[in-house]
Each structure stands twice: as structure tokens, then as C-alpha cells.
Amino acid sequence: MNTKKALYNYCLRLADNNLIAGQRLAEWCSNGPILEEDLAMTNFALDYLGQAEFHYNYAAELEGKNRSGDEIAFTRSERQYFNCLLLEQPNGDFAQSMMKIFLYSAFAKLLLGALTHSQDERLAALATKGIKEIKYHFRHSSECIIRFGNGTEESQHRSQFALNEIWPYTADLFEMNDTDQALISLGIAVDLNSLHTSWLLSVNEILNAANLSVIHNQHMYKGGYKGNHTEHLGHLLCEMQYLQRAHPGAIW
Amino acid sequence: MKTPEERLNHFNACIESEVKIEPKDWMPDEYRKTMIRQLSQHAHSEVIGMQPEGNWVLRAPSLRAKKILLAKIQDEGGHGLYLYSAAETLGISRDEMIEQLHSGKAKYSSIFNYPALTWADIGAIGWLVDGAAIVNQISLQRTSYGPYSRAMVRICKEESFHQRQGYEIMTTMMNGTAEQKEMAQDAMNRWWWPSLMMFGPPDNESAHTKQSMQWKIKRESNDVLRQRFIDKTVDQAHFIGLTVPDKNMKFNESTQQYEISPIDWEEFKQVISGNGPCNHKRLSHHIKVHKQGKWVREAALAFSKNQQKNKATLFTN
Ligand SMILES: [Fe+2]
């Protein structure tokens, strides 16, 4: 794979992760358990969507086919999305959504931290811009998880169930392919293996504080970065792409 | 200590001389009740209004549009929080207000009982609904209750963004494909009359207006505010090629005002009394979500109690 194509794919992966995260979080709009948390969730959604926009615009430039960032974001098919499986999972209850942000932001915080040193200046600049937001998501979701774990019997139960449901999608976060191989030696992409230990440490610290435990030896699902998704993604795209697909070429 | 008569005189003198009434000031029970009713109704309106717009967040046609809409809805939620706090200064809790919303005792603006059917409705809501709200809220910046007045000053700044963004959606669609134009006009047709009804019944039939005007809670009458909205909005509609769905509307050269056809107040009464297209949906959604979120609120409470207990044992040991 040539560098430019690899960089385009890499950029799409970052963009798709942000977009799918934003779209799922936006589902909490007027559905939150309390107004403050409704606003917190959609605030996170806005952060991710803002980051997505930057990454899609960069991807559009790299592609050089005169497509806009929006066209790339809204008109591809299921197999052309490179987001991780974890983010496309349905929201479930509030505990599951929070668990998703927690596990993902723990990862994204390390990834963006490393990307601030990328040899690609644009990626480095975007990482610097995004990391403050991600750190806040991590802090907020960590506090929530600890509260749930030490709250009522029901919240304890729900957060343990959430962890059981989401954990099998976490190995996928670290799954590398040709794209990574083409960019790591150039100092553009991050070797995801190098993040795994730190991720486990920071995640376990919070889970311990929340009295939650990971079930080991669960089957781990993988394939998001290669475009091998779960069935949920297609439905999310259907809804998200509706207007772009129904009115091709229209300006909004 | 002041006698009851002195207190009332003092209150009236404040109203008379445009001195704001503050939470700790003495006020007549009826004034307090009216203020609670209006503030809670306003707060609930902001929150219920998140639903029709939320209906399009997931389908917004571009990243920019999605961000703008989401940010707008957040603003509305923020207005809700702000107004709930203002109401709490009068001695009612947010929980009580939500209970009253669920029981039907407290109302919210009827406009949100209409459905947001197409993307153009997001434009029409921002432009017409927020546009009507602004006219009302600018007037309320001079309301006599201090916390409400200050809330309005803060909120009006954001509302004018909302209106501009809504108008931008309509403008873009009117410059777009034939289908987009049709959608925009259709949204105009559906939202025009309901947005005129937002100002409430005509002055001669308005139940609360007289006392509210005396107490300077309300500063201008429903009909005056409605006319102001009509005059600024009709020109905006024409400017982008939208037709106002009122064949008999005329411009009166001598008053420089648009004269509209009679409003269908029967529809208004129906929607107010629960028979609008979305009354049941909006309320039952709020109730459902509130119930589903109960465990989250309980967990937060239990957690903070546990924390306090832990602190206490720390000290006794
Ligand atoms: Fe409003």
C-alpha cells in the first residue's frame, strides 16, 4: 500500500470513529436520565462530530478527487467504514453507553497522546486539538462508572452487565492491518500494541475503584478497521445517510 | 416589622418605579403563584422543545448541520436548567415541577405538540418558533421579577442565533432543488399559523393578561407582540421566495402593518386541551425517559450518601 493511500485510510479510521461515536451519543438527545446528563452526552457528541469534520476534510484533501468531507462522511457503504466495532454497538441503557465512552476514551486518550508526535503535521495538530476533549470524556465517564459501581444494587448490577457486554469489543481497538504497517515505520501512525499495557492499567484502576470485574476468556470480536462490521452499523448508516442518499447532489 | 399593608404598599411601589422584585422580597401570594406558573411553563417548554428537533439530529444532512442543530438543542436544554433555577428561587423544587408536568398541572408551549416531519421543519422551527419566542422574550427582559428578567437577557442572545440558523436552512433550501423548495414551502404552510398562536389568545379573551400587565410580569399584550412578529417575518418570507399561507393577508399602507386573516382559535383550543398531533407523544416520552433514568439519579444519591458515611467513619476511627 502506498503511503498516501495508507494515510487516507488512517485518516478515515479516525474520522469514522469520531462520527460513529458522535452519532451514537447524539441518540441521547432528549433521552438522558436527567437534564444535566442529557446535555453532557450531547456535548460529547459535539466534540466527536467536530473532530470528525476535521478528519473528513483532511481525508478529502488527501484523496484529491474533489469530494467534500460530507460526501465521504455520508455516502459510503457499510464495508467502506473503518470505525471500531465498540462504537457502533447500540447504546443500551445509560450504564452501557457510559461504559462504551469510558473504554473508548481510555484508548483514544492514549492514541491521540501518541499522535501528537506524528510525523504527519496535520494529524499531530488534530491530535493536540482533540486530546483535551477526550481527557474530559475519560474523566467524566470514569467518575460515572465509579458512582454506578458504588451506588445502589441496581446501578452496580447494570454497570457489571454493561462491562460484560462491551468488553468483547475492546480487542478490536488494538487490531492493526496493512494501513498501520505502512505508516508506523514512517513515524506517522502509532503502534497500537504499544498502547495496550497503559490502556489496561488505566481501565483496571477505575474498574477496581468501581468494584467491577472483567470476565476473562470471553470471545473477542474484531474487524472494524478492515470494514468487517457488526449488523448494527448498517442501520445506523441508513438513518444517518437518509437525506444525502434521497437527494443526491443537493446542498443543505 | 412592617404591617401587611406596608408590605403591599412597598411591593406596589417597587412595581410602579420599575424596581425588580427579588427572591427575598415580600410578594403577594398570587404574584408568586403566577411567576411559578410562568417560569415552570417556560422551562418545560425549553425541555419539551428538545424533542421535535431531536427527531432530526440523527438524520441531519451534513456534519455542519448536525453540529449546529445539536448545539441549538443544547442551548434549549441550558435555558431549561436556567429557568428551573429561577423558578426554584420562588420556593418550588425541580422535582415538583416535573411532577406537575407529568400530572398535567403544569403546561408547556403548545407549539411543541406539532410534529417535525421533514428537514425543512428544522429550518421553520428555528426561524418561526424561535423567532416568535424572541419577540416575546425581548419584551420579558423588562419583566418585574428579577431572576426571570435576567434569565431573559441571557437567553435572548442565544435565541437570535437560533433564528438566524433556522432562516439560513430555509434560504439554502429555497435556493436548492425543486424538491427542497417544496419541502420548505410545506414547512412554512404548517408552521405559520401555529407560530402566530404562540402569542396566546387575542387580548379581549386572554385570561391572565390583565393582572400580569398590572404587575408588569407581562409588558406588552399578546396582540401587540403577535403583530410585531408578523411584520418582521412576512418580509423575510418574501425575500427568499416563500409564500405566506394566507391568501387574504394585506399590507395596510397607512399603518405600515400586515393585516392577516382571522386565526383559527378552535385549533388552538384543541391543541391546548390535549388534542394536538403530538401532545400524548411528547408527554409520555418525557415520563418514560424520566422513569428509565430513575436508577441513575438514585445511584448518584446513594453514592454521595456512602461518601459522607465513609468520611464520618474516618473521623470517628
Ligand atoms: Fe425558547
Ligand SMILES: [Fe+2]
Ligand atoms: Fe430557548
Ligand SMILES: [Fe+2]
Ligand atoms: Fe431557541
